[in-house]
Amino acid sequence: MEIQMTGQTTGKAIELEQAAVHFGSFQAVHPTNLRIEPGEFFSILGPSGCGKTTLLRLLSGFLDPTGGDVRIGGKSMVGIDPSVRPTALIFQNLALFPLMTIWENVAFGLEMRGWTKAKRRARAEELLATVALSDHAGKMPAQLSGGQKQRVAIARALAVEPSVLLLDEPLSALDLKLRQHMRAELKQIQARTGITFVYITHDQGEALTMSNRVAVMNRGRIMQTGTPDDVYDRPDSAFVATFVGEMNAVDGKVVTALDRVALVETPLGRFRAANPKGLGPGDEAILFVRPEKMRLLNAKEDEDNSIAARVTRRDMEGAWSTVVAHAEGRELRLHLPHSGRDTPPSGEVTLGFSADAGVILPKGEMSDD
Amino acid sequence: MTRLFRAFGAPLASVILLLSGVWILGLIAAPQLIMIEQSLWRMERPEGSAEISVQIDGLYNRLDVIGLDRSVAESETDSAKRETELAALAAEEAAIKAEIAVLEEKESTPVKVYTLDNFGQMGSAHLAIFAKTIVASLAVSAIALVVCYPIAYAVAKLETPRTAAAIMLALVIPYAINELLRIFAWQMILNNNGPANALLGLLGFDPVPFLDSGAGVFVAMVYAYILFMVFPLYNVLETLDSNQVEAARDLGASTWQIHRRVVIPHARPGIAVGCIMTFMLSAGSYAVPYIMTRGTAAPWFTQLIYNRFFEATNWNVGAAYALSLLAVCTVFIFLMMRLLKVSLKDIAK
Amino acid sequence: MTRAVSGSTFVLRLYMALFFAYMFLPLGVMVAAGVNDYSPPSITVWQGFTLRWFAEFWGDARMWLGLANSLLIAAAVMALALPMGLSGALLLSQLGRRSAGLLYTVMVSPLLTPGIIIGISTVIFWRNLDVTAGLFTAILAQSAFIASYAMLMFMARLQRQDLTLEEAALDLGASRARAFRRITLPFLKPTIMTAAVIAFLQSFENYNTTIFSIGGNHTLVTEIGARMRFGISPMINALGILFIVVTVICAVAWAALRRREYQLESVK
Numbered sequence: 001m002e003i004q005m006t007g008q009t010t011g012k013a014i015e016l017e018q019a020a021v022h023f024g025s026f027q028a029v030h031p032t033n034l035r036i037e038p039g040e041f042f043s044i045l046g047p048s049g050c051g052k053t054t055l056l057r058l059l060s061g062f063l064d065p066t067g068g069d070v071r072i073g074g075k076s077m078v079g080i081d082p083s084v085r086p087t088a089l090i091f092q093n094l095a096l097f098p099l100m101t102i103w104e105n106v107a108f109g110l111e112m113r114g115w116t117k118a119k120r121r122a123r124a125e126e127l128l129a130t131v132a133l134s135d136h137a138g139k140m141p142a143q144l145s146g147g148q149k150q151r152v153a154i155a156r157a158l159a160v161e162p163s164v165l166l167l168d169e170p171l172s173a174l175d176l177k178l179r180q181h182m183r184a185e186l187k188q189i190q191a192r193t194g195i196t197f198v199y200i201t202h203d204q205g206e207a208l209t210m211s212n213r214v215a216v217m218n219r220g221r222i223m224q225t226g227t228p229d230d231v232y233d234r235p236d237s238a239f240v241a242t243f244v245g246e247m248n249a250v251d252g253k254v255v256t257a258l259d260r261v262a263l264v265e266t267p268l269g270r271f272r273a274a275n276p277k278g279l280g281p282g283d284e285a286i287l288f289v290r291p292e293k294m295r296l297l298n299a300k301e302d303e304d305n306s307i308a309a310r311v312t313r314r315d316m317e318g319a320w321s322t323v324v325a326h327a328e329g330r331e332l333r334l335h336l337p338h339s340g341r342d343t344p345p346s347g348e349v350t351l352g353f354s355a356d357a358g359v360i361l362p363k364g365e366m367s368d369d
Numbered sequence: 370m371t372r373l374f375r376a377f378g379a380p381l382a383s384v385i386l387l388l389s390g391v392w393i394l395g396l397i398a399a400p401q402l403i404m405i406e407q408s409l410w411r412m413e414r415p416e417g418s419a420e421i422s423v424q425i426d427g428l429y430n431r432l433d434v435i436g437l438d439r440s441v442a443e444s445e446t447d448s449a450k451r452e453t454e455l456a457a458l459a460a461e462e463a464a465i466k467a468e469i470a471v472l473e474e475k476e477s478t479p480v481k482v483y484t485l486d487n488f489g490q491m492g493s494a495h496l497a498i499f500a501k502t503i504v505a506s507l508a509v510s511a512i513a514l515v516v517c518y519p520i521a522y523a524v525a526k527l528e529t530p531r532t533a534a535a536i537m538l539a540l541v542i543p544y545a546i547n548e549l550l551r552i553f554a555w556q557m558i559l560n561n562n563g564p565a566n567a568l569l570g571l572l573g574f575d576p577v578p579f580l581d582s583g584a585g586v587f588v589a590m591v592y593a594y595i596l597f598m599v600f601p602l603y604n605v606l607e608t609l610d611s612n613q614v615e616a617a618r619d620l621g622a623s624t625w626q627i628h629r630r631v632v633i634p635h636a637r638p639g640i641a642v643g644c645i646m647t648f649m650l651s652a653g654s655y656a657v658p659y660i661m662t663r664g665t666a667a668p669w670f671t672q673l674i675y676n677r678f679f680e681a682t683n684w685n686v687g688a689a690y691a692l693s694l695l696a697v698c699t700v701f702i703f704l705m706m707r708l709l710k711v712s713l714k715d716i717a718k
Numbered sequence: 719m720t721r722a723v724s725g726s727t728f729v730l731r732l733y734m735a736l737f738f739a740y741m742f743l744p745l746g747v748m749v750a751a752g753v754n755d756y757s758p759p760s761i762t763v764w765q766g767f768t769l770r771w772f773a774e775f776w777g778d779a780r781m782w783l784g785l786a787n788s789l790l791i792a793a794a795v796m797a798l799a800l801p802m803g804l805s806g807a808l809l810l811s812q813l814g815r816r817s818a819g820l821l822y823t824v825m826v827s828p829l830l831t832p833g834i835i836i837g838i839s840t841v842i843f844w845r846n847l848d849v850t851a852g853l854f855t856a857i858l859a860q861s862a863f864i865a866s867y868a869m870l871m872f873m874a875r876l877q878r879q880d881l882t883l884e885e886a887a888l889d890l891g892a893s894r895a896r897a898f899r900r901i902t903l904p905f906l907k908p909t910i911m912t913a914a915v916i917a918f919l920q921s922f923e924n925y926n927t928t929i930f931s932i933g934g935n936h937t938l939v940t941e942i943g944a945r946m947r948f949g950i951s952p953m954i955n956a957l958g959i960l961f962i963v964v965t966v967i968c969a970v971a972w973a974a975l976r977r978r979e980y981q982l983e984s985v986k
Contacts, residue, residue, distance in 0.1 A: 062615055083621045095612035099634045108630070109620035160620055373812040378894030388805035393824055396802075396862035400839035407842050520737050523730045536734075538973050543741045545965045547923045549939060550958045553946045554744035557751060557759055564747060567762045592744065624726075645830065653832020656925050660946050671834055675930070678838065688842060695835050702830055713823055716830075 011039035011196035012073035012086060012163035014059060019068035021054050028054040030220045031068055036198065036213075041190050043199040043207035046217035047243070047367065052200045053168060055217070059198060060089045060166050072164060083112075088162035090170045094153040096141040102152055103128065103137040109160035127155040147178045154189065164196045171206060183210055204244050208232065216240045218365070235359070236276060241288045243367035248291060248332050254283045254360065264360050267328050271305045273358030284363045291322065293357035294334035296345055303352030307332065314344050325351065408487050408688035412479035421476045428469050435462050487689035495673055495690075502670035503697055506651035509590050510644045513598035517643070521602035522632065526611060537603060544596040552660050555589040556580065559661075583666035590657045594650045598643035605639030606632070638715040641705045645716065649698050670694060745962065752955030759952040771956035778953070784938040791857050791928075791937060792921040798861040799917050800910065803868025810869075811876050826870070828863035836862055837930030851933030859931040864920050868913045875909040919968075 014036040021029040029051045036042045044052045057063040058070055061082035070077045077085060088109075096105050104111075106127050107120035115123070128134050131151035141149060150170060157165055167186075171179045187210050190197045201207050207214045208228040215225040216239070224231060224240045235241035242249065252266035254275075262275035264287050271287055279285050297303055309325035309332055320335045323345055332351060336342075374382045439458050445451040491499065524533050543551065558565050559579035566576040579585040609632065617627045633640075651657075658669035668676075674694065677687030706712065751759035755768035775781060806825050810818050828836055840859035841851045849855070879902070887897040922939070929940050936944070945954055 060619060062618075082615070082619045083623065087619070089616070089619045091612045091616060093610065093612055095610060095616035097613060097616075097631060100630075108617065108622075111630075112617075112621035112623070112626055156620070373809065376812050376894065377808070377898055381895050381898060385805040385808050388802050389809045392802035392806060392862070392865050393821070396840070396858055396865070397824060397828060400836075400843035400862075403843045403846060404835075404839040516737070519730065520734060523734060527727065527730065534973075538969060539738070540741065541969050541972075542962075542966055543745060545919075545969060546745065547925075547939065547942075547961050549925055549943050549946060550748060550961055551744070553954065553958065554748040556946065557761070558744060558747055562760065562762060564762055592740075596741075649830060649832055653834055653926065655834055655929060656943060660943065663947055671832075674834065674838070678841075678930075684842065684845075687838070691835050691838050694832060698830070698832060713826065716826075 010163065010194050013038045013071075014164060014196065014198070015069075015071040015074075016058075017069045017071070019058060019065040019070050021051075021058060021063060022066050027220055029058070029065075032222055034215065034222060034225065036196060038196055039194045041187065041197045041199065041210055041212045043201060043211040043214045044217055044222075045201055045204055045207040045214055045244070047202055050217040051220040052202075052217050054220075056089075056166055056168055056198065056200050059164070060087050061085045086163040087166055088157035088160055088164075089166045090153050090157050090168065092168045092170060092172060094149055094170065096149055096152055096156070098141055100140075101137065102133065102139050102141065102144070105141065105152055106155045106159050108156065113160070123159065124155075127159055128152075131155050146174050147182065150174065150182060151185075154186075158189075158193070158195075162195060164198065165190075167197065167199045169201050169203075172201075172203070179206075186210060208244075216243060218243070218367075234276065235288070236361070238286055238288075238361050238364040238366050241359070241361060241366075246291050246333065248289045248294065249366065250287045250330065251363070252285055252287055252360075254279045254281050254285050256281055261355055262360050268307050268330065269305075271358060272355040273305070273360045274356055275360050277360075277362055279360060279362060285360045286363055286366075287358055287360055289353050289358045291333040292320075292335040293353050294332070295352050296323075296334070296336070297350040297352040299350075301352070304355040305358065306350050306352040308348065309351050310348055311346050314346075325349065327351075404688050405692060407685055408692045409485070410481050410483045411487060411685045413482045415475065415478065415480050418476050421472050425469055425472050425476065428465050428472070431465055432462060432469075435465070487686045488693065490686045490689065491693075498668060498673060499670050499693065501667075502652055505587055505590070506648050509587070509594060509651040510598075510647040512591055513595045513647045514640065514644060517595060517598040517602055518636075521599055521606050521639075522628075525603050525606035526609065526614065533607075537600075540596060540599060544600070548593055549656055549660070551593045552589045552657050555585065555592055556660055559585045559588065580661060580663060581665040583662065585661040586658050586666065586669065589661045590651050590654060593654075593657060594647045597646040597650060601639040601642035601646070602636060603639075605636045609635045637709040638711045641709045641711045642716050645702050645705055648701050652694060652698060748955050748958050749962065751952055752959045754952065757952055758950055759955050769956075771952045772960075774951065774953045775956055780936070780941060781938065781957075784936050784941040787853060787935060788922050788937040788939065791853060791860065792918045794857045795860045795864055795921040796914055796917045798857065799865040800868050800913055802861065802865040803913065804872050804906070804910075806865065806869040807872035807876055810873060826866055828866045831863070833863070833924070833926030834930045837927040840931050841933070851931060852935050853932065856928050856932040856935070856937070859927050860921050860924055863927070864917045867916055867920065871909050871913045871916070872906065875906055879905055 014034075016032050016034040018031040018033060019029065020027070020031040032055075044055060046052045054063065058065055059072070059077075061077065061080060064078055072086060082089075097108065100108070103121060103124040107115070107124040110120040110123060125134065125137060128137055131154060133148060133151055133155070136144060136148065141152065144152065153170065171182050174182060183206060186197075186199075190210075199207070199210065208231075211228060213226060214228055214231050215222045216231060217223065218239050223237050224235065226234070231240060231244055235244065238249075241247050250266045250268055250271075252264040252271075255263045255265045255270065257263075257275055257278070257280050260274060260276075261272055262279060262285075264271055264273065264285055266287060273287055273289075295303070297306055307327050309327035311323055311325045313324040315322045315324070316338070317335075318338070320338050321344070323334050323336060325332045325334070334351060336345075373385065376382075377385065435458050439455065442451060442454040442458060445454060524536050528536065557563050560566070561576055561578065561580070565579065569575075569577060577584075579588070613631050613635070614627055617631045622630065653671060654669070655671040655675065658666075658672055662668070670690070671694070674687055674690045677683050677690055681687075706716070747761055748759075750761045752771060753767050753769065754761060754764060755770070756763050756765040806821075810822060810825070813821065837856075837859045840855050840862070844851070844855050844858075883905075884897050884901045887901050888894070892900065925939050925943055928937055929943065932940065942954060942957060945951070
């Protein structure tokens, strides 16, 4: 799939400087600083109501900040109408015009720019060819499948040659297979066009697979910004740790702290783990360990940390299985690669994890999913 | 039909068929057909009535002659001869009178003749009123559309759902208040000594005879039927996905372009319903011209129809007039459906 | 909050306020004249507050006869139009697409026909059967189009019916008629109530169809129309006030009912 842009459009940088939005007394977005690089695939990940859609509307121009500044390509966008911003928006429900044919939909932006019918028809055909919909130019949106509509929406947005493409959870209505296919397709389009993509989603799988960088949002604040690996491996708050991926979490109190590592006292025993936030002795803390970093220890094995537990359930997930164990009334989960030959663990076991597999973070709000 | 009987069982299905039949045939179809039939005939003097009247004249002459003969006979001295002559004349006279009665009956009993003449009865004066009624009704529809579109759009798309519901409820009140009262309010306002003229007087103008000039009819008509435009428009615009508007704007459309390409195409069924209702109510309105003219201004077409039926009592011409009105409304409906590409199902929501 | 509309919002708000003034001020004029102690009805000459026009209405026998006729006609129309409309809707629900389309057109046609034509055609039809115009023809003429409203309402409700319920009843041994009585009719009950109210109001308030079909008789509304033409007594305004009060009460009650219904739905 080759998207040819006619003009010299390239991605532009986006900068938020203390940008904030409040509706009456409700602070939808707290003052936020953020820089998105030109040509970057940037995702904003967060639960519903976290303010990510508000942030997107700030970029598209349907909303102006109640404080601070929004700049695209170095120019302030405050007071600039959506119709003249160098952005194009792909809506969650796609918002294809139901009473126009597919090609008219794709050419709508060009029509608004005063192109002649012949020229815009030709351009629409080109764009439709690149999304493999040439045969459908004369159909109505209602006659297309979900995936096809998706591609029409992309072609329609690209037709106006935006520098920034804003995507508001456009894949949420598709089924799993199609969604995975479209992820790859979006990534390809982004790479070929060099446009800056800002992708809003509550689906961490989408954010992690497609993005160059991810911002995790909660309650109107960006909690952490970084590469997918950063966010997954090095969460710096309890919220990010629990919202992205699965986590075992145990409350405790720091006993001793060295430069990078600390010892934490929990109801399950004392554990050594990374201490990125530099907590000191006596601080309330939570210990997090990813299920795939937990191991089953055999009798002779030694590990930085170990817990005696009792296996209560095993869920087969396909490529791996989740073992659910209980220790001191708390549930612990570990993921075991599925080889098909091992006998599943049962009864009393010892679980372990290395000091760099666990992380100690300050107490704070956790995600409840 | 078998599906009906299978779905409801024979007794219930029969009741359904009976009631539907009474309604569709007895209350809708038959009266309309009879009205059409009525418009297509009139009673005429029978054919050959001219010859008959010549014949009757002849017979009356004959009676005069008999009168002469009788006076001659009465002067006859022979009483027996006189009696027989008089008796013969009396018999002849009775026979002729009977014949005259038969012929006169024949001459004066009209026969039913099918003709299109009833429609031709309109004449230029009535035709002008007919045309004026149509043009004024079109203008009412157009004004209602222009005035109501921004209102319906603003309420449906720019207000919160709660405010929108409150506004529409407030509008239900003037909508639900009897048509006559809405008209009467304007009769008071536009009266020669009403508030409108009082206001003009304060500004130093002479009083305007709104009611006698027929302008009052138009003003009251717009007021009485405008809400029949607001509700259909609001109902369709409420179903417009706001993302459609935002998508168009994001792609560079101006406010005018958004309305022309996205909002108005979506609103077509509502526009059709609103225009059809306002046109039909205006063209078929009897109450507004009746109350707003007091008989001084030129009549509305519906008043002509009323007069044909209940004052001039020429029902055949009246039926023809009524049918003309119905035809115009029907044509208008089809035109709107064609123009706005909507079906009857869209119209009767 | 959205800047892009805020500029035009002011203009639109102003426009809407003007529209509301346009809608309500004339009614205010009428109400004011109804309590002004001056005849003919006027607000330019203010002679003080009075309720005597209400009293005048109270003593007007022709008005009371009109009211009695109106109520009689409305009751008969409800009894006739609701079953006819329901039958029409049930019939349509069981017909194939093509025949349903034609029948549907005929059934909604009275709504698209000027009211006077419905009145006239009914009178012509019955005169051919030697029935002179009167309450009877007015009832039939009104029923012809009020049944169309009822039919549309029943059709909308029937389209939302869960057909499996009726099938379940049949499966459990109910006869067709019994399944209709126990399942479909209760499902339609709220619509029957609403349709009855609408039919009553449509009949009671009707002028155009009635004036052309009632012959020498009169209803409250046709009598009001006749008196309005010359606007002699503010009694008409007093009656108008009564109409407005009843309308407002009905509208508020309706809104409250709708709200409760909505809340019940959302609780589910």
